[in-house]
Amino acid sequence: MNMSEELAKQQKTRVNKLQKRLRRETGRAIEDFNMIEDGDKVMVCLSGGKDSFAMLDILMNLQRSAPISFELVAVNMDQKQPGFPEHVLPEYLSKLEVPFHIIERDTYSVVKELVPEGKTTCALCSRLRRGTLYGFAEEIGATKIALGHHRDDILETFFLNMFYGGKLKSMPPKLVSDDGRNMVIRPLAYAREKDIAAYAELREFPIIPCNLCGSQDGLQRQVIKEMLQDWDKHHPGRIETMFRSLRHVVPSHLVDTELFDFKSLERGYPHGITDQNSVANSQAASPVPEMIDILSL
Structure with missing residues (x-):
């Protein structure tokens, strides 16, 4: 066996190992919170980031062997950000055995118009995106809306609410929208971000960065993320313990x-x-x- 074959074998082993771990954690979260039921039509929100790519990949993998029958529909919202590579997701999704939709909404212009220069855009951008996706889920008859938030997102949200909002509140793996019309699930709730990042790199997903908010400085979430990463580095096991406490x-x-x-x-x-x-x-x-x-x- 030559060097290239050995490297290919090692990479395949790493992919399989990570996939099994993510599959196990996703399956456990789905079972613990009864996220997906027989006959469900799950709208998988695909942003173009590593988390949503991994979520779609793992859900498709689980769908093939699940003891229940459920549909998956991938949906991306093109927010008309300058330089957004519109061809990437349609080309990628066309190769998969999953139906998909691309929703075109110019929320970028709305956000840039309403948010003062220097202020963070995440809150308004998220609200506009959520409203559009909720409405589209009803149009296509989706019974569940799957978002790609993971364990680290849940912990970050917990500390954000505690440090800046004065509440013991986090990001639930399963919730019903305020108007009662949509059910949101987060199948990656038990998955670690570093596992997802490694899996996305090995699977070579066509990642699309968010140029609207991802490059902003001084975001409170980024401060919390760096704090948790520092704890994880210097105090192994602390993140797992904190998540268990939730x-x-x-x-x-x-x-x-x-x-x-x-x-x-x-x-x-x-x-x-x-x-x-x-x-x-x-x-x-x-x-x-x-x-x-x-x-x-």
């Missing part, structure tokens, strides 16, 4: 009076709770009655 919340040991009835606590009762029927019901439903899943809130 799934195991103890309301009685926080200070939210709406989440836990502190005023009614009395001595002489387990945990100070006088309504023992509530405690019994909680114990029957869960082996750890004090803990709830913050991602489902």
